[in-house]
Amino acid sequence: xxxxxxSTAIMKKCLLLLxxxxxxxxxxxxxxxxGLLGGIHTADIREKNNIPGWDTLTKKYLSSRSSIQxxxxxxxxxxxxxxxxxxxxxxxxxxxxxxRNYDTLASSLDSIYSKQNLSLNYIDIQMNFTYKVFFSRxxxxxxxxxxxxxxxxxxxxxxxxxxLAKPDTLINRKYRYVNESTGVNVGRGPNTxxxxxxxxxxxxxxxxxxxxxxxxxxxxxxxxxxAPYAGTFHHQLMGFSLGIWLNSSTxxxxxxxxxxxxxxxxxxxxxxxxxxxxxxxxxxxxxPVPDSDHDGINDExxxxxxxxxVGRYNxxPVPDRDGDGVNDEEDKCxxxxxxARYQxxPVPDTDGDGVNDEEDKCxAEPGTLENHGCPxxxxxxxxxxxxxxxxxxxxxxxxxLAKGTDTVLDGLASLLQAHAELNLAIDGHTDNxxxxxKNRVLSQKRATAVRAYLIRKGxxxxxxxxxxxxxxxxRADNATTEGKAAxxxxxxxxxxxx
Numbered sequence: 001x002x003x004x005x006x007s008t009a010i011m012k013k014c015l016l017l018l019x020x021x022x023x024x025x026x027x028x029x030x031x032x033x034x035g036l037l038g039g040i041h042t043a044d045i046r047e048k049n050n051i052p053g054w055d056t057l058t059k060k061y062l063s064s065r066s067s068i069q070x071x072x073x074x075x076x077x078x079x080x081x082x083x084x085x086x087x088x089x090x091x092x093x094x095x096x097x098x099x100r101n102y103d104t105l106a107s108s109l110d111s112i113y114s115k116q117n118l119s120l121n122y123i124d125i126q127m128n129f130t131y132k133v134f135f136s137r138x139x140x141x142x143x144x145x146x147x148x149x150x151x152x153x154x155x156x157x158x159x160x161x162x163x164l165a166k167p168d169t170l171i172n173r174k175y176r177y178v179n180e181s182t183g184v185n186v187g188r189g190p191n192t193x194x195x196x197x198x199x200x201x202x203x204x205x206x207x208x209x210x211x212x213x214x215x216x217x218x219x220x221x222x223x224x225x226x227a228p229y230a231g232t233f234h235h236q237l238m239g240f241s242l243g244i245w246l247n248s249s250t251x252x253x254x255x256x257x258x259x260x261x262x263x264x265x266x267x268x269x270x271x272x273x274x275x276x277x278x279x280x281x282x283x284x285x286x287x288p289v290p291d292s293d294h295d296g297i298n299d300e301x302x303x304x305x306x307x308x309x310v311g312r313y314n315x316x317p318v319p320d321r322d323g324d325g326v327n328d329e330e331d332k333c334x335x336x337x338x339x340a341r342y343q344x345x346p347v348p349d350t351d352g353d354g355v356n357d358e359e360d361k362c363x364a365e366p367g368t369l370e371n372h373g374c375p376x377x378x379x380x381x382x383x384x385x386x387x388x389x390x391x392x393x394x395x396x397x398x399x400x401l402a403k404g405t406d407t408v409l410d411g412l413a414s415l416l417q418a419h420a421e422l423n424l425a426i427d428g429h430t431d432n433x434x435x436x437x438k439n440r441v442l443s444q445k446r447a448t449a450v451r452a453y454l455i456r457k458g459x460x461x462x463x464x465x466x467x468x469x470x471x472x473x474x475r476a477d478n479a480t481t482e483g484k485a486a487x488x489x490x491x492x493x494x495x496x497x498x
Contacts, residue, residue: 033248034245036070037243039069039241043065045096045235069237071091084131086129086130087128091123092152099114100114113163113164116161147200164176187226188226194226201237203215212244215238217237219234296311297314326339331343361496427491428444429487430443432471443468
């Protein structure tokens, strides 16, 4: 497809928008206005290049040309603050002129004058936003300002040239007049015009009824011409336009409505009934009495409107007097704070020692809080355990139990079996003979040996701990033989199970 055919196709697509605007107007019921707009303007081209002598030899002979702009405009209101969206499709002429007269006496050229008129025509799609200041209450007169971007599609163009030259000989005294017109090329190569151009435009003026009077300017933002030399080319317009709105923005008056009906037959007319399909009451504007907490009891009979409840308590929840989270109907102890697993009653304390059965290690035997509900360890029992010889259980330097220790440890095992609530800590100690590390290992082995013996006698391993401290905790002076003997010991510490 050649450039001219492409431009024609683009124009046809743009013109197809006009019936769409009309359909939109009909759908909006006169909230949208359609108008016609036409104007005259001066068109110029702002060119920048680096050609030597351009300003003195060429630029001063360039000037603007006159052209027209005509098309359709649509107005769509935005809110109620005087703002509007005004898209438009316009046929717009652009271009410029070149005109030069030569001094026939001083110039060696045979030309008397030379003129060129570049005429370029586009289809513009404008997308302006408009603000109006109204002069009257009925909004029939106003001052407006409008601005926005535009997109132009090339439609047609030509370059008209005219020149007059001197006679070429004394015999031939006729002046040579040349007048020719050539079309312009559209595409991407050198000396071609681009199919589209982007810019901004603005309008300002007055509206009197459906009449529009305005002035307008526009400025191209993209270079529209592919010159054979380096340069940029931007369109510029300034002009005056006259337009007319084809319809009024005020919708036609609607016919009066028939008398209101009462579809739900609740005695409240539908034009006052907020629930026209549900029978209600006048007090609630035709709606049923609400149930805010959705518990099946309407608010007029609900003593707790925002909290779901039951009918036997007037819409309130079943009470919980003691605040333990178990309501009174399920609480076996409604006046005592309890827990759900005991049906609202406190955790029981079978032996009445102040430590509840869930925390009491001896629930059938009164004890103390410090001993987790078990009785205090009797002094004589502690003395029996402490009386167990602890410094002659092993031979010097050995972790094997000495002969004759069976009787001592068997008695200790019997005491522990008789008092299942007790735990036993077995701590091993040495004197300072040898290295600290060897002494710690030896003391650990001795404490472990005592623990192993008791386990073999039926004492649960979980009740026994064995720790070796080596020479860290002497109880006598290691400088004497008696002190060293006292420090070589196994200490037994009894405690109540946790």
